[in-house]
Amino acid sequence: MKKKKHAFKPESLMMSYGYKPSLSEGAIKSPIFLTSTFVFKTAEEGKAFFEVAYGLREQYPDEEPGLIYSRINNPDLEILEDRLTLWDKAEDCAVFESGMSAITTVLLEFLKPGDLLLHSIPLYGGTDHFIHHFLPKIGVHTVGFKPHQRRKEIEQILDDTGKADRLAMIFIETPANPTNALIDIACCKKIADTRSSADKKVYLAVDNTFMGPIWQQPLKHGADFSIYSATKYIGGHSDLIAGACCGSNEVITRVKFLRTLLGNMASPHTGWLLMRSLETLKVRMEKQAKNARRVAEFLDNHPKVEKVYYLGLIKPGTRAHEIFERQYKSTGAMVSFDIKGGEAEAFRFINALKLIKLAVSLGGTESLVEHPATMTHAGVDKAHLAEVSVTDKLVRLSIGVEHYKDLLWDMEQALEQV
Numbered sequence: 223m224k225k226k227k228h229a230f231k232p233e234s235l236m237m238s239y240g241y242k243p244s245l246s247e248g249a250i251k252s253p254i255f256l257t258s259t260f261v262f263k264t265a266e267e268g269k270a271f272f273e274v275a276y277g278l279r280e281q282y283p284d285e286e287p288g289l290i291y292s293r294i295n296n297p298d299l300e301i302l303e304d305r306l307t308l309w310d311k312a313e314d315c316a317v318f319e320s321g322m323s324a325i326t327t328v329l330l331e332f333l334k335p336g337d338l339l340l341h342s343i344p345l346y347g348g349t350d351h352f353i354h355h356f357l358p359k360i361g362v363h364t365v366g367f368k369p370h371q372r373r374k375e376i377e378q379i380l381d382d383t384g385k386a387d388r389l390a391m392i393f394i395e396t397p398a399n400p401t402n403a404l405i406d407i408a409c410c411k412k413i414a415d416t417r418s419s420a421d422k423k424v425y426l427a428v429d430n431t432f433m434g435p436i437w438q439q440p441l442k443h444g445a446d447f448s449i450y451s452a453t454k455y456i457g458g459h460s461d462l463i464a465g466a467c468c469g470s471n472e473v474i475t476r477v478k479f480l481r482t483l484l485g486n487m488a489s490p491h492t493g494w495l496l497m498r499s500l501e502t503l504k505v506r507m508e509k510q511a512k513n514a515r516r517v518a519e520f521l522d523n524h525p526k527v528e529k530v531y532y533l534g535l536i537k538p539g540t541r542a543h544e545i546f547e548r549q550y551k552s553t554g555a556m557v558s559f560d561i562k563g564g565e566a567e568a569f570r571f572i573n574a575l576k577l578i579k580l581a582v583s584l585g586g587t588e589s590l591v592e593h594p595a596t597m598t599h600a601g602v603d604k605a606h607l608a609e610v611s612v613t614d615k616l617v618r619l620s621i622g623v624e625h626y627k628d629l630l631w632d633m634e635q636a637l638e639q640v
């Protein structure tokens with residue numbers, strides 16, 4: 223029989239890819255390389271490693287970048303980064319000590335004074351704050367658009383700024399937090415392309431925390447960056463803070479260089495924990511999505527619930543449904559809903575829950591509940607929030623891996639008390 227070349231699926235490679243047991247006494251798992259610096263065999267080797275690290279010359283075809291110092295590179299981070307490239311089919315990846323450090327490092331590297339940043343609304347609170355309160359201090363202009371707006375309207379918003387020729391980046395978050403509103407990545411790519419010129423490329427960055435890396439691959443739709451808060455699904459156990467950014471060799475080389483200067487890389491211990499998490503990422507997310515479907519159906523049929531925001535409830539034939547079909551492989555594990563009433567009713571429900579814990583963050587093995595208007599989104603402009611359906615009656619759930627019957631029981635008894 224002719225031997226066919228077989229390509230393993232990412233989930234089959236999460237236990238071994240990028241790690242050579244023979245370099246670590248045969249240990250099946252990568253040790254945690256708790257070391258600040260690495261010993262060079264010779265002065266010539268040290269010189270060669272630095273030439274590559276500082277970009278003084280191109281790497282030779284069969285040359286491996288040498289380990290120098292843990293702010294620049296560390297085995298736990300390198301193996302983790304190699305594994306993270308697989309889902310996104312990226313050339314390279316950089317991991318960070320938080321999702322915010324991944325986001326801010328990309329923005330700082332690819333924006334300069336006078337530039338314009340176009341972004342989707344709503345954004346994660348920390349990202350929103352950085353864009354509206356920090357970027358203006360260094361002379362970067364920003365303008366936002368909302369999920370329902372189409373290409374023509376977005377182009378109009380750009381032109382109305384009078385600075386469209388300085389557009390340098392489009393930054394989007396899809397599905398948007400906390401309402402699961404969808405943004406069309408391919409449409410943003412078209413805008414980026416038409417606004418690019420021979421000497422200025424407009425980059426497209428996607429915060430892929432909610433559905434990536436398993437169910438949404440932004441690079442496939444033309445994005446230059448797929449960015450993560452690895453604190454959420456990738457870490458998945460609510461026990462660490464980390465971030466990641468995937469993209470081409472060209473852009474990630476720039477991102478890693480700034481990371482080396484800012485020193486905001488993940489620690490070896492965090493890198494090791496994330497490698498452990500990656501082994502179960504797919505099974506966790508699949509179970510969470512299954513549970514979320516049960517939860518969404520329950521809420522959708524409950525008399526005390528006004529509206530459910532969940533990807534599985536998007537109506538066929540709508541523009542959102544067309545984006546959903548093209549961009550996503552699952553309906554995900556985030557469910558938000560409007561309770562009948564307002565803040566008082568929402569709080570009564572939240573306070574009555576026994577199994578589902580009241581905490582911000584998401585994507586972990588345990589189910590969490592929070593009230594966006596007074597918690598995660600408390601700092602966002604109220605007028606903006608109302609326009610994107612974030613009101614006092616909105617409750618956000620991140621569904622975990624518990625038995626779904628326990629989740630339904632908990633919500634039923636809590637709703638009874640409203």
Ligand SMILES: *Cc1c(COP(=O)(O)O)cnc(C)c1O
Nearest residue numbers: 320321322346429431451453464
């Ligand atoms: C949590 C989160 C972030 C920030 O990540 P940290 O790891 O907390 O720094 C950014 N974007 C989204 C969508 C998030 O949920």
